Amino acid sequence: MPLFLQLAWLIPALPLLGCALITFTPLRHSKPASGWTAIALMLLATVLAVGLLAATAQGLALREGQVVSLATGHGAEEGHGAEEHGKSAGHGAFAFPEPNLVQRITWAPTGTSVFAMGIYVDGPVAAMLAMVTITSTCIHLFSLGYMAANARQSRFFSFISLFTAAMLLMSMADNLLLFFMAWEIMGLCSYLLIGFLYERPQAYRAAIKAFIVTRVGDVLMLLGLVYLYTQAGSLTLGVNEGEIFNPAFLERIGAETGFFGLSHATGIALLLFCGTIGKSAQFPLHVWLPDAMEGPTPVSALIHAATMVAAGVFLVARTYPIFLADGGAALGVVTFIGAFTAFFAATIAVAQFDIKRILAYSTLSQLGFMVAALGIGGWVAALFHLLTHAFFKALLFLGSGSVIHAMEATPAIERIHHHDEYAAQQTAQDIRNMGGLRAHLPWTFWTYTAGYLALAGVAPFAGFWSKDEILADAFKGGHWIVFSVLLAAAFLTAFYMTRQWRLVFFGAFRGEQPVVFQNPEAPRRAAHHAGEHHDDQKEHYGIHWHEDPTMTAALVVLAAFAVAAGLFNLPFAVPGSHWLSDLWGQEALPFSPLVAGISLLVALGGIAAGWTFYSGAFARASDGDPLAQRAPALFQLLHEKYRVDELYQASFGRLVAVLALFWAFIDQILNRIIDGIGQITLFVGRFNFIVDDTLFNDGPDALAGGTVATGKNTRRAQTGKAQDYVGYVFAGVVALAVFYLYVLRR
DSSP states (O other): OHHHHHTTTHHHHHHHHHHHHHHHSGGGGOHHHHHHHHHHHHHHHHHHHHHHHHHHHTTEEEETTEEEEOOSSTTTTTTHHHHHHHHHHTSOOOOOOOOSEEEEEEEEEOSSSEEEEEEEEOHHHHHHHHHHHHHHHHHHHHHHHHTTTOTTHHHHHHHHHHHHHHHHHHHHBSBHHHHHHHHHHHHHHHHHHHTSSTTSHHHHHHHHHHHHHHHHHHHHHHHHHHHHHHHHSOOBOSSSTTSTTOHHHHHHHHHSBOGGGOBHHHHHHHHHHHHHHHHTTOTTSOTHHHHGGGSOHHHHHIIIIISHHHHHHHHHHHTHHHHHTTSSHHHHHHHHHHHHHHHHHHHHHTTOOBHHHHHHHHHHHHHHHHHHHHHTTOHHHHHHHHHHHHHHHHHHHHHHHHHHHHHTTSHHHHHHHHHOHHHHHHHHTBGGGOOOTTTTOHHHHHHHHHHHHHHHTOTTSHHHHHHHHHHHHHHHTTOHHHHHHHHHHHHHHHHHHHHHHHHHHSSOOOTTSOOOOOOTTOSSOOHHHHHSOOOOHHHHHOOOOOOOHHHHHHHHHHHHHHHHGGGGGOOSSSTTTTHHHHHTTOOOOOOOHHHHHHHHHHHHHHHHHHHHHTTTOOSSTTSOOHHHHHOHHHHHHHHTGGGHHHHHIIIIIHHHHHHHHHHHHHHHHHHHHHHHHHHHHHHHHHHHHHHIIIIIIIHHHHHHHHHHHHHHHHHHHOOOOHHHHHHHHHHHHHHHHHHIIIIIOO
16 A cells, blocks of 8 residues: 555656657557557556555555554644634534645745645545546546547547546646646647547637636636735645645635735635636536537546546635635635526526537536535535546446447438538437437446436435535535525436436437438538438348447446445445545534435436426427427527527627727738838838948949059059150150140130
8 A cells, every 4th residue: 555655646647658658659650559558557547546545545644755644533633724714614624634645846946945846645636536547547448439430549549648647637736836737738638629520610619619718717717826826925735834724824814805805815715716617617607618519529528527627626625725714705606606507507408409418517517516515615525526426427428429429320310421420420419319229229228327317316326425415515504595506406407317318218219310400510401311211221121239348348337436436425324434524534414314305305306307298208309399399488598508608709709809800900000000110121221232332332342443453554654664754754745735735825
């Protein structure tokens, strides 16, 4: 076990090595070699991360190169200051966990001191590393089969390896500057992966949208880091002197006021939370996440489960003592944004037909649960749900990828593919075109069912335990509005997931005559081609359904965690219960049978409503949705996502367009001024050239040449002969006589 502490730095280094090997060596020319290299290195990182988690759970720590055992009461002494702030805020006792491993190197001078960079591993970090490596390894394995037909598969593995390395480094960062650097690398990778299929206009536009929207939050977050540095003179995590969670420092920034009468702690916390709103796609910066579905399905699993969106929640959890420093004033904003997003996104998911976009809005909603939990003081519950959600949401996205992969091989969609590849894929993702797939894709069905039940919150699946703990925190803290909103969101989650599950896996297959996606970017329409009858061999003998072994293996591993991950923090008084709470050094929340019963009834009610409501629905793919038939205006509003994108386009979009026109006008004026200055400069230069050439180059040269020529000619007159000189004298006398007679006398 001590070895895992000593080798912890290799956990982010291994996927980074995979990225480097694939990018800069001949491995990039072989798709199997690059894929298996990335998978092997991720598997080794997973072994190290799980070993590190085991060492941390045993209370082992590395101090000055020596392995020691931490005392019972993990984090109690060093986290005392943060704990007192938690109590005073009424948000429960919170103690910043004591580190098991801190390794730093000198990075840059800052005047009178030096800025150090390094890794900081404690219980929450160890759990995050294990979760990220396990899910990412499964996603890498799934990608081997899913991306096999793509000519740029090697580049894809390079990008997702770098993405994973950045998330692991961010989790281990010992200071917020290194945290932010890794955070921004993830932003770059998300841009590259969302726009990976850059031949499609929709893909590169979605990549630009994600990059710009998240940058809004990132800029504000960076301002928060600058604000924090001006107050602390440091960005280093920890409770010791000179570190940002030092009790004396927290007390000071909680008491002193800054901008707009807010305490320094509230100002810093709100700016940092803006980073979470962008990265974790909380309202109102949520609009990029559904469009991120334009990336390949493994990208959706990676971004929406294990890495990017989880980073925002982890940021608040990591800087939680700052949020508590002044009594938790900023946490009211956190609670409102989280609860609103949870319900808001769940309502939109009810009216979507794209299998991946339903899961995307589900991700928005579940992230809202986590953010709301942090806002009401449920720190353990939020991180617990973050971990379990990563497993079952990655499973659901990869399961949807397996379904899409099979649908794309059906005859009707293959015909569309010949004319419009993008329309074919979008048609394959429409749940109205599916049905009865449980018989054709059994492994996908059973693993997907495990993820669906975990997300719906059915006992004993993982999502039940983590979501129940969030609801219990709200209930026991007296946050009745939050409790009610999250219960409504939980009901809708069970409802729309049952709708999706039933339409995809039950009933008759509706893909022979699909609802064809009309691609406005395509010069030719695929609709009438899809409607043509082709008596091809595949239709005559039936569709050949296939489940790739590597894809299935990844689904099975994630399904096991979707079923059993809740065991890591069972609320019962049994051996091994509250394992995560104890690992993280936090007070365990006792089990509430009432809340658990309500939560389970709500989940079962949502499932029953979804099953009943969509019983017999969509006999044909072209049939209307039952909800649309009963409430067409409401359904259309939800299907159009409350028209938030249109609102942004009509407001910020037009404002940006007007500003662009204004700056274009200013640019034209500046161009003309600069061009005029250039013309004047050119004229002056040419004039100077003429003057310089005439007066200072050619003129002196001509004078010198004339002088030399005159000298040469004059020298020829000096012959040394007396008769020549007499002739010269005679000629001179004649000339003078002529001059006198004809000039002077007149």
